[in-house]
Amino acid sequence: MKKFILALALxxxxxxxxxxxxxxxxDQDGKVxxxxxxxxxxxxxxxxxxxxxxxxxxxxxxxxxxxxxxxxSRCSATPKNA
Numbered sequence: 001m002k003k004f005i006l007a008l009a010l011x012x013x014x015x016x017x018x019x020x021x022x023x024x025x026x027d028q029d030g031k032v033x034x035x036x037x038x039x040x041x042x043x044x045x046x047x048x049x050x051x052x053x054x055x056x057x058x059x060x061x062x063x064x065x066x067x068x069x070x071x072x073s074r075c076s077a078t079p080k081n082a
Contacts, residue, residue: 026039043071048071
């Protein structure tokens with residue numbers, strides 16, 4: 001049980017989520033923009049807008065987790081800086 005709790009804590013650690021942003025943050029500004037995503041794969045602006053729930057033009061860690069089903073599934077390779 002202790003191992004399960006430790007594994008769960010490691011998976012849900014915010015630092016691990018930051019790594020996802022870093023994977024797609026090609027201009028290294030700490031944010032994932034439409035341009036950053038499209039350096040990795042071509043996605044329509046409408047899909048990016050659907051993922052950007054707060055309409056700030058960038059994807060947060062939370063938005064990226066939610067978007068992985070419909071946005072990142074359109075991309076076939078791994079991020080360039082992964």
